Amino acid sequence: xxxxxxxxxxxxxxxxxxxxxxxxxxxxxxxxxxxxxxxxxxxxxxxxxxxxxxxxxxxxxxxxxxxxxxxxxxxxxxxxxxxxxxxxxxxxxxxxxxxxxxxxxxxxxxxxxxxxxxxxxxxxxxxxxxxxxxxxxxxxxxxxxxxxxxxxxxxxxxxxxxxxxxxxxxxxxxxxxxxxxxxxxxxxxxxxxxxxxxxxxxxxxxxxxxxxxxxxxxxxxxxxxxxxxxxxxxxxxxxxxxxxxxxxxxxxxxxxxxxxxxxxxxxxxxxxxxxxxxxxxxxxxxxxxxxxxxxxxxxxxxxxxxxxxxxxxxxxxxxxxxxxxxxxxxxxxxxxxxxxxxxxxxxxxxxxxxxxxxxxxxxxxxxxxxxxxxxxxxxxxxxxxxxxxxxxxxxxxxxxxxxxxxxxxxxxxxxxxxxxxxxxxxxxxxxxxxxxxxxxxxxxxxxxxxxxxxxxxxxxxxxx
Numbered sequence: 001x002x003x004x005x006x007x008x009x010x011x012x013x014x015x016x017x018x019x020x021x022x023x024x025x026x027x028x029x030x031x032x033x034x035x036x037x038x039x040x041x042x043x044x045x046x047x048x049x050x051x052x053x054x055x056x057x058x059x060x061x062x063x064x065x066x067x068x069x070x071x072x073x074x075x076x077x078x079x080x081x082x083x084x085x086x087x088x089x090x091x092x093x094x095x096x097x098x099x100x101x102x103x104x105x106x107x108x109x110x111x112x113x114x115x116x117x118x119x120x121x122x123x124x125x126x127x128x129x130x131x132x133x134x135x136x137x138x139x140x141x142x143x144x145x146x147x148x149x150x151x152x153x154x155x156x157x158x159x160x161x162x163x164x165x166x167x168x169x170x171x172x173x174x175x176x177x178x179x180x181x182x183x184x185x186x187x188x189x190x191x192x193x194x195x196x197x198x199x200x201x202x203x204x205x206x207x208x209x210x211x212x213x214x215x216x217x218x219x220x221x222x223x224x225x226x227x228x229x230x231x232x233x234x235x236x237x238x239x240x241x242x243x244x245x246x247x248x249x250x251x252x253x254x255x256x257x258x259x260x261x262x263x264x265x266x267x268x269x270x271x272x273x274x275x276x277x278x279x280x281x282x283x284x285x286x287x288x289x290x291x292x293x294x295x296x297x298x299x300x301x302x303x304x305x306x307x308x309x310x311x312x313x314x315x316x317x318x319x320x321x322x323x324x325x326x327x328x329x330x331x332x333x334x335x336x337x338x339x340x341x342x343x344x345x346x347x348x349x350x351x352x353x354x355x356x357x358x359x360x361x362x363x364x365x366x367x368x369x370x371x372x373x374x375x376x377x378x379x380x381x382x383x384x385x386x387x388x389x390x391x392x393x394x395x396x397x398x399x400x401x402x403x404x405x406x407x408x409x410x411x412x413x414x415x416x417x418x419x420x421x422x423x424x425x426x427x428x429x430x431x432x433x434x435x436x437x438x439x440x441x442x443x444x445x446x447x448x449x450x451x452x453x454x455x456x457x458x459x460x461x462x463x464x
Contacts, residue, residue, distance in 0.1 A: 001111050001132040004041050005193075005210060008032050010311050010339060011061045012200035014210065016143060016193060018130055019047050020109025027051040027108050028074075029128065029143050030195055031064035033258065033342055035071060038064075042072075050108055053077040053100070055145025055195055056125040057086060059158050059247040060202055062344045063254045066090060069097075070260055077106060081117045082124030090257030100126060110134040118182070120175030121146040121154030121202070129190075141191035142214070147179055149194045150207030153223040155240050158202075162247035173233035180223055180232070188215025201241050204390075241388055242404055246315030246343050253344045267337065267348045270325070272356030276300075284324040284345075286314060287436065288336055289354050295432070295448070298327055299362040303436035305429055306332055313433060315343040316406030323349040327357055364435045365447040369456045372422050372449050381420035384408075384446075386434040387453070391426065397456060405430045405437075412441055424449035424456070 002019040017038060019026035026047040028038050031054070042049055049072040052065050056079060069076045073095075078088045080099025091097040098106075102117035114129035127147055129139035146154035156172025159165040191213055198208035205222075218224050226232035270278075278285055279300040287301040288310070297303040304313045306328070318324055324345055328336055330353065337348050367375065375381035376399070383400035385392050392402040403411055405425065415421065423438065423446055425431040431448050438446040449456065 001130075001134065002026075002045065002047075003130075004045075006032070006037050006041075007197065007210070008034075008061075008342075010308055011342065012197045012206070013061055014193070014195055014197060015064075017041055017047070017049075018108070018111060018113075019045065020111045020134075022134065023109030024048060025050045025108040027053060027077075027111075027113065028068060030054045030058075030145065031068045033062045033064040033067055033261070034338055035064050035068045038068060039071065048072075049074045051075055051077050051106065053113075053128070055079075055127065055143065055147075056122045057088070057251055057254045059122075059162060059250045059254075060196075060200065060244070061342055062250065062258045066257050067260060069095070079117075079124040079126050081126065082119060082122070086122065086124040086255070088257070089255060107133075114139065116142075116182075118144075118147045118175075118179045120156050120172050120177075120179050122159065122172075123175075125154075138187075139190060141193055142186070143193045143195075145195040146202045147176070148183060148192060148217060148221070148223075149196060149200075149203050150192070150209055150212045151217075151221055152203040152206045153180070153221070153236060155203055155236070157237060157240055158243060158247060159251075161243040163251055164248075169237060170233065173236050174229070176223070176236060177229045177232050180226075183214055184218065184224070186214045188213060188218065190214040192217065201244055201247075204240050239390065241390060242407065244312065244316055245406055246318075246320070249320050249344050258344070259346060261341065264341070264346050265349070267326070267333075267351050270350040270352050270356075272352060272359075274350075275325075275352055275357050275360065278325050278350075281322075282319070283322050283349075284318040286318075286324065286326050288326055288328040288332070290329055290332060295366060296361045296363045297432070297436040297439065298357050299360045300440055301327065301436065302440070303432050305432065306336055307429070310336065311339040311343045313405075313430075314340055314345060317409075317433065317437075318345055320344070323347045325350045325352065327352045327354055329354060362439060364432065364439075366450045367422065367447045368450050369459045372447075372456070373459075375420050375422060375447075379420055381422050382416060383422045383424065383449075384415075384434070385453070386423060386425050386430050391453075395453075395457075397424070397453070405434045408434050408437055412438075412443075415443065417443075417445070419445070421446040422449055423447070424452045427452045427454050 075096035
């Protein structure tokens, strides 16, 4: 048996290729939308991808299952559990596609995959056991998707917080309790291959190592420490991170079937004079110029630095009902569009070269930690902490208002106009996004805290 691991750092998302080395057949589990790594691995190993599957309808990224099946001719084996609201809408029996249920099995050569229905994170969620039939008659591992992570469990509240399904969080917590009891009965040696790592919003405290064992999680995973279902549910539902705004779109896209990338339009290169019209129309315009030292924004746009979490930031900030335009340097355009499409931002209509719009550059007013303290003392400045609630709870500037950057747009009307606003995150990346939003909406009395909370902490005698 052959097992290959793939990891998207931006989305903290893991996917896997499992193959029979004798027959050279493979199954891909939880593929990302950018499928070239799987095609390359298959070519290098001489494999034919026969089956494409996934553990559930994902909420945090666009699935690559449909894309990969179309490219390889592999059959889609997807969950048929969870009720009518959570059925995939694009299975094709003529291709050999199959709906999976608890207790089902399927094989690729001598490798046998077992199907477990594990509702909790989502109603249709599946886990997959894997047995190397050439050498054993019992499973060696289990692909747990968003059910069990390293040191954590998948959050059960996303359908309620992202899709507005009242009562689904409590039901999901009960499901996760039953899943934990099921895992308690599994052998300790069983290897766990999770769907996410540290940084994912699908849990609250995921470990950074790529794999674990059932026995280790029984000993050290906080979710396995409870012996009372109600106490377990209270723990599981508490302190979960903010649900990214774009998650509601991902569930719909992945259930209905994302469009194939070849069917998406190619963005055109635009002249600078068109920028004002795009902004006026309500379109999303992202200032993705590369230079992190340039503390400016193209007026009327949202400044998102290209980097490891560009897709997540964009997913929080864009209006999915509007087209999206990029201001980006030519070498970065292809990668940025790929990252936007990873979270379903498919209507990338045009790109502005930075040189075409330099005249619209607007610099962020900034203030040092010492200057911020003077503004607080002398002008009663309001500090807006745009970090996550968990970061704020661990330490913050006294009197600061916690408005995570992705939720800031919902609270603009409540912000004061008669005193300075001091905006900060941990180091400065998220506060640039927040500052660009504030400037776009006329908050010219907002200033950016240079160096963020990290710089504030290093002041002599800084209050926390």
